[in-house]
Amino acid sequence: MKILIVAEHDNKDLKPSTLSCITAAKQIDTNIELLILGFNCDAVIQNASKISGLKKIKFINNEDFKHQIAEDLTQPIMNIVKDAKYTHVMSPSGTFGKNLLPRISALLDVQQISDITQVIDHETFERPIYAGNAMLKVKSTDKIKVVTVRGTCFEQALLDGNVDVEEIKFTTNNSEKVKFLKHELSESDRPELTSAKIVISGGRGMQNGDNFKLLEGIADKLGAAVGASRAAVDAGFVPNDWQVGQTGKIVAPDLYIAVGISGAIQHIAGIKDSKFIVAINKDEEAPIFNFSDYGLVGDLFEVLPKLEEKL
Amino acid sequence: MKILVCVKRVIDYNVKIRVKSDKTGVEKDNVKMSMNPFDEIAVEEAVKMKENEIAKEIVVVSIGTEACKETIRSGLAMGADRGIHINSDEDLEPLNISKILMKIVENEKPDIVLMGKQAIDDDSNQTGQMLAALSGFSQATFASKVEKVDSFLNVTREIDGGLETLKLSLPCIITTDLRLNEPRYASLPNIMKARQKKIDSIDVSTLGLDLSPRLSVIEVNDPPERKAGIMVKDIDELMEKLTNEAKVI
Ligand SMILES: Cc1cc2nc3c(=O)[nH]c(=O)nc-3n(C[C@H](O)[C@H](O)[C@H](O)COP(=O)(O)OP(=O)(O)OC[C@H]3O[C@@H](n4cnc5c(N)ncnc54)[C@H](O)[C@@H]3O)c2cc1C
Numbered sequence: 001m002k003i004l005i006v007a008e009h010d011n012k013d014l015k016p017s018t019l020s021c022i023t024a025a026k027q028i029d030t031n032i033e034l035l036i037l038g039f040n041c042d043a044v045i046q047n048a049s050k051i052s053g054l055k056k057i058k059f060i061n062n063e064d065f066k067h068q069i070a071e072d073l074t075q076p077i078m079n080i081v082k083d084a085k086y087t088h089v090m091s092p093s094g095t096f097g098k099n100l101l102p103r104i105s106a107l108l109d110v111q112q113i114s115d116i117t118q119v120i121d122h123e124t125f126e127r128p129i130y131a132g133n134a135m136l137k138v139k140s141t142d143k144i145k146v147v148t149v150r151g152t153c154f155e156q157a158l159l160d161g162n163v164d165v166e167e168i169k170f171t172t173n174n175s176e177k178v179k180f181l182k183h184e185l186s187e188s189d190r191p192e193l194t195s196a197k198i199v200i201s202g203g204r205g206m207q208n209g210d211n212f213k214l215l216e217g218i219a220d221k222l223g224a225a226v227g228a229s230r231a232a233v234d235a236g237f238v239p240n241d242w243q244v245g246q247t248g249k250i251v252a253p254d255l256y257i258a259v260g261i262s263g264a265i266q267h268i269a270g271i272k273d274s275k276f277i278v279a280i281n282k283d284e285e286a287p288i289f290n291f292s293d294y295g296l297v298g299d300l301f302e303v304l305p306k307l308e309e310k311l
Numbered sequence: 312m313k314i315l316v317c318v319k320r321v322i323d324y325n326v327k328i329r330v331k332s333d334k335t336g337v338e339k340d341n342v343k344m345s346m347n348p349f350d351e352i353a354v355e356e357a358v359k360m361k362e363n364e365i366a367k368e369i370v371v372v373s374i375g376t377e378a379c380k381e382t383i384r385s386g387l388a389m390g391a392d393r394g395i396h397i398n399s400d401e402d403l404e405p406l407n408i409s410k411i412l413m414k415i416v417e418n419e420k421p422d423i424v425l426m427g428k429q430a431i432d433d434d435s436n437q438t439g440q441m442l443a444a445l446s447g448f449s450q451a452t453f454a455s456k457v458e459k460v461d462s463f464l465n466v467t468r469e470i471d472g473g474l475e476t477l478k479l480s481l482p483c484i485i486t487t488d489l490r491l492n493e494p495r496y497a498s499l500p501n502i503m504k505a506r507q508k509k510i511d512s513i514d515v516s517t518l519g520l521d522l523s524p525r526l527s528v529i530e531v532n533d534p535p536e537r538k539a540g541i542m543v544k545d546i547d548e549l550m551e552k553l554t555n556e557a558k559v560i
């Protein structure tokens with residue numbers, strides 16, 4: 001067997017989800033190669049070369065890969081997969097992998113397996129369906145398995161190795177069909193939602209964006225990431241990439257604190273692998289209390305300042 | 312301009328899912344079915360484009376059992392012009408759905424294909440990207456804003472770090488995210504009007520495709536259960552539990 005992992009990165013940092021993907025791959029076979037497609041991404045390559053348990057890193061440096069446009073990444077991956085006879089192609093199941101891997105899968109004429117939570121064997125995987133309300137064990141009969149991996153379900157691979165790096169030449173036929181216009185990325189010094197040890201999220205109960213400062217003060221004391229329910233994002237309180245849930249980010253911190261969130265199944269889908277869940281809600285009937293380890297009935301505007309003071 | 316909208320019939324998002332006791336799947340008998348919520352957003356976007364005179368014709372397509380016609384009708388009631396139903400009694404995987412849609416695209420030659428980013432039953436999030444790869448159309452997934460500028464579409468995408476805007480040439484495939492719009496409710500007169508609109512039926516076997524499944528279901532299980540814990544009376548007790556019992560702070 002031979003596994004190719006397509007790295008998720010932003011030309012500066014390798015995303016931690018890539019390290020989790022490598023751990024999932026190791027449960028299939030030890031013959032694992034990492035592919036980095038980027039532009040001036042030396043820091044990423046440097047960092048990746050320390051990953052333990054990788055056989056090789058292949059990279060292509062090309063200006064067309066600067067913004068990771070799916071159209072531009074597809075052909076080089078297809079060339080590499082076909083040349084080197086991989087049995088598995090994998091990537092983390094963030095928006096990067098979701099956007100790209102089904103293209104590879106379709107062109108290879110295989111059925112992708114999305115967002116796996118467990119490796120049973122080299123052809124059998126577990127993945128959630130119906131927003132995690134059912135777990136599907138599925139076996140692939142395809143010659144090449146294309147798989148995306150849910151990062152929170154696998155530990156991150158360690159960085160104590162020394163991996164060979166091979167540069168591959170690729171002259172692009174940059175797709176003129178799609179042009180990158182701009183990024184509006186949210187900047188934050190706080191940890192990333194999907195890898196934070198503690199997450200504190202606010203819902204519609206926060207009433208407005210300003211009130212999220214109540215959560216941010218606590219987050220800073222705890223070194224936590226801040227998240228939100230869909231209702232809070234839709235109401236414009238906070239940016240879209242803070243959304244936690246079925247269609248937002250899946251988190252699995254040691255501690256998740258839900259404030260003013262009712263606990264809809266779509267929200268629960270994104271948090272139920274957390275070790276401990278705390279809910280703060282003024283409605284004692286709120287469904288969130290059925291999923292939380294510690295529940296506190298109270299008005300968040302009274303409770304949060306007290307909590308911050310105690311920390 | 313012509314827009315093709317792909318809609319899937321799924322278990323309504325409010326239904327509590329039950330895994331069958333023989334572990335072969337989830338209970339679908341006597342369960343409320345609806346249009347996939349992301350596909351409703353896709354229909355709404357298409358109808359808005361028609362209202363803004365960007366699009367001339369909206370065709371809604373659904374693949375599945377006879378009952379999918381009902382789902383197509385809801386799209387017609389929202390403002391689409393006609394429907395195509397591909398009849399199949401099998402549950403088809405995204406790769407096969409994209410191959411069928413490819414046939415429709417070849418016939419209909421749409422300028423824009425609007426789809427949901429994911430079906431809330433299989434949660435695959437694949438079909439749009441697969442169809443884009445097969446057709447060579449330009450692709451923008453997870454769209455939260457679509458604007459026509461000259462002969463291009465500027466599409467803002469919701470990505471992990473925030474937002475990204477791409478300029479797409481046509482024809483293109485766009486998959487919708489939740490914040491693209493709020494789907495309208497069909498009015499009674501429009502529901503009546505939709506009954507007159509045409510739905511073509513095509514049997515999947517006439518398309519000449521090999522649609523054999525690539526995956527086999529081993530079993531479907533309930534997810535690990537999370538038990539309700541305890542209620543604490545105040546912040547002091549919460550702090551005590553988090554520090555001494557859970558040991559997370
Ligand atoms: C296809 C689809 C996908 C979805 N995906 C997601 C997703 O990924 N993530 C997600 O979160 N949702 C998602 N949703 C939406 C979900 O169904 C709920 O609508 C949403 O989670 C509700 O957000 P909320 O709990 O903040 O708001 P509400 O349900 O309105 O709850 C607000 C809560 O705040 C409490 N509250 C109000 N004031 C106070 C106060 N002063 N002090 C304490 N408590 C207070 C109330 O008691 C209430 O429980 C999705 C829905 C659909 C249809």
Ligand SMILES: Nc1ncnc2c1ncn2[C@@H]1O[C@H](COP(=O)(O)O)[C@@H](O)[C@H]1O
Binds near residue numbers: 319372373
């Ligand atoms: N049976 C189907 N009929 C029509 N459209 C479909 C069907 N299955 C999937 N789609 C489209 O593909 C999108 C993504 O589905 P999926 O890849 O299964 O998550 C859906 O939101 C629909 O727009």
